[in-house]
Amino acid sequence: MHTTAPTLDRLLGDWAAGTGPAHRKLTERIRLLILDGRLPLGVTVPGERDLAATLGISRTTVATAYTTLRETGYLTTRQRTRSTTTVPPGRTSAGHHATELVDGQLIDFSHASPPAPGAALHRAYTWALEQLPRHLPRHGYAQIGLPELREAVAARYRARGLATTPEQILITTGAQHGVHLLVRTLLRPRSRVVVDHPTYPHALHLLRSTRARITPVALTDTGWDLPALATATHGADLAYLLPDFHNPTGLCLAPAERERLRLGCPTVVDETMAELALDVEPPVPLAAYHPGVISVGSVSKTFWGGLRIGWIRADPALIQRLAQARAGTDLGTPVLEQLACVALLGQIDTILPTRLEELRQGRAHLLGLLGAHFPDWTVTPGVGGLSVWATMPDPISSALAALAPQHGLRLAAGPRFGVGGAFERHLRLPYSLDTPAREAGMYALVATVQAARSGHRATDTPPAGLA
Ligand SMILES: Cc1ncc(COP(=O)(O)O)c(C=O)c1O
Incomplete structure (x- = not known):
């Protein structure tokens, strides 16, 4: 390359x-x-x-x-x-196998991903195993998804205020797979794609790898600049937006703004965080306001990333096209995990309240620690999701991410969330870790910032992939 x-x-x-x-x-x-x-x-x-x-x-x-x-x-x-x-011998760069090498040693602030709801997950898999024999006589290649999971996902959309049939759902191996499938199917090299700025790094990575021309539209401190979005999307090939508890800021597009939003191009809305409403009513999906919108969803943040289950919601013709396109790289999502997700979606109303309460407490704790240790940082929490987007007085984000492993921490540098080297003053900090990890991570962050400000250079392994 x-x-x-x-x-x-x-x-x-x-x-x-x-x-x-x-x-x-x-x-x-x-x-x-x-x-x-x-x-x-x-x-x-x-x-x-x-x-x-x-x-x-x-x-x-x-x-x-x-x-x-x-x-x-x-x-x-x-x-x-x-x-x-390349990297010097003995070191490992991000995107390679640093995760495996350092897990158990570093506190991971580079992932905003909660742990699994253990007991509920166990019950879901037990139920899935009981259901599995029904599927064993068939080939098991679920290229479009198991009918029962497509119906469970459609039912969840209906409960969230958007009429949906199973024919509008394609089950994928996580949301990132869904975005990949869409980008590969809908874009050509040099396509112009509008993104929120900041946005989810792996989507940017994907767009760069398809040689898309990226048009970033800056978020304001309180949300989306609707006139700027209308102008930027006019004549573009695609927009990729995160209106439901935006990653990294936690912002959510308000209902009145959903109505006022004007989109001048096909739009993919990544709803991976959509169930994590901490301070507002759960949003009605954007596709209820703009029927052409393609939605991507996932259970990674609602239940667990290790399930690797996501989906695309679109009109049935596009779903069929995507299912065919998928065969070029994979032939379906594992059956047992899909069955477990049927069980988990059936339990969502009991699982979610505990998860949301833990996240609210985690966020309050993180904000308290940040206020105590970094009074000169600005942190305006969003209304949901898993992270805060902190602004630092000096542009040291990449240096912090490179130095952090020497202090027992993995960080995702702010510029990974943007284009053109933007966000050197920013850091995404997750509140999804447990209290001891959050506290230990904060002490490591204090040491990292001190080291960066005294001009120390990184000599060790940086964070690996983020989520
Ligand atoms: C906005 C967004 N999209 C996609 C993903 C990836 O989700 P999945 O684990 O379902 O592939 C994440 C995970 O952090 C995310 O935050």
Whole structure:
């Protein structure tokens, strides 16, 4: 894979800010991009001349930066080929197997994902095992989903205020799989896609990998800029929006705004967090206001990420098209997990209140800790979801994410949630961990911030993938 000079330019953001020689700042920023996974491993970087021209700097500056990166093990060059990204031996970059290497040692603030409701999950699997014999005589490839789960998901939409039939539902292996399927089916290279800014990093990753042109529409402190969305979506190929407890901010599009929203292009709404209404009434899905909207859902945040169950809600013709397109990469979602989800969706009204109360308490605890340790940070909590989006006085987010593992913590750098290197002053902090982990993570964060402010450089493993 190859990174073009304009792409690297966008990822670098305002790398030249601050004091010190330009080659050193460029080296450090590229190193951070490799460490936190925004620049994947094995990617060819642009030639020196190209990058220098794009950045408007001398070729010597780029050459010196590349030489340092080569000497420190972050670039490798085989004879007469272009340099590719790598990490020094003994280290692991984000997106590779850092999770497996560090689990059990690091407190994970890079995932906003709650633990499973253990007893309910156990009961659901017991029931699923009892149901399994009914399915064993058939082949088990559930390419569009088990009828009983498609009906259970449709019923949940009806309960949330949106008439839905099972024919409108395709079961996927998680929401990310659903978004992937949609992006692959609906977009071509260079398609223009409108996204919230900030937005969910793995969706951005996906859009970049399909070479979409991304148009970010900035969220305000209180929500969505409706006129800006109407303008940006006009003539675009797709919009990918998170109006239901937006990740990372926790904001929710109010009912009156749902009605006023004008969408000028096909729109995918990712409702992964939709059930996590902490301070407001659960929102009626956007598709109830705008019938053409395609919804993506998941049980990952409502029940558990380990189930790997999600879905797409769209008109039946598109559902059939997606089911066929799916065969190119996978042939269905595991039957036992689908059956367990039928049981869990049947119990949602008893599972959800406890989950929401735990999250409210977790959020209050996190906000208390943040207020005590970082009085100069601004944190305006949203009204649901799993995280807060903190604003720091200085642009140190990538440095914190790279340094954090040395202090026992994994963090997701703010720029992962944006394009063009934005959000260096931001950090997403989850409140879905248990109290001891939240407290220990906060002490680790305090140590990390102190280290970053005293100019320490990262030498260790950064966070792996996030969710
Ligand atoms: C907005 C959003 N979409 C998709 C996902 C991925 O969901 P799943 O685990 O169902 O693939 C997440 C998980 O964090 C998310 O927050």
